[in-house]
Amino acid sequence: MRIWFKSWKDNHMLHDFMVEDESDETRTHKIFNAVDKACYEFDTSKPVWLDSTIREFKRHGKARFGSDNFVDDIPFDYLEIHVIEED
Template sequence: MFRIWAKMIKDNHLLRDIVIEDDSTERTRTKKIFHALDEVCHEFDLSKPLWLEVTIKDFKKHDKTRFFQDNFIEQIEFDYLEIHVIEED
């Protein structure tokens, strides 16, 4: 089971969160991450964020990262969107 926890944060308060599960065996880890992020954006009605160098570096190092306004083309009404891998088999 592969699970990602996504949190929308504003002023250090949790606005929304969701856990996306993926138990497919056909997808690679990278495809599971992108698929989960797509589902999060669909559920939160957001445009897909851009993966900047710092975003990729943080995710590789900590299995979590934050998407700030710089990652989005559209204006966002929260401080950041955080994704975190919480379970991986």
């Protein structure tokens, strides 16, 4: 599984990060582990999965975590997650 993370500010991509996971974990565990790695890379707190974020992710394989998804202030407008390849 390959998951691409991008942080955006004022319609410009600030930083991107790719996570590849070839483990035997479930899809959900792979995604949560990838989010943990990306948040460490971006030096930000972990986002909260709101119902709207979950629906968007299930429907399109990608989602945006905005300021509502984070407890702390974030240095970007939103963090985008996009599954680009699945096992």
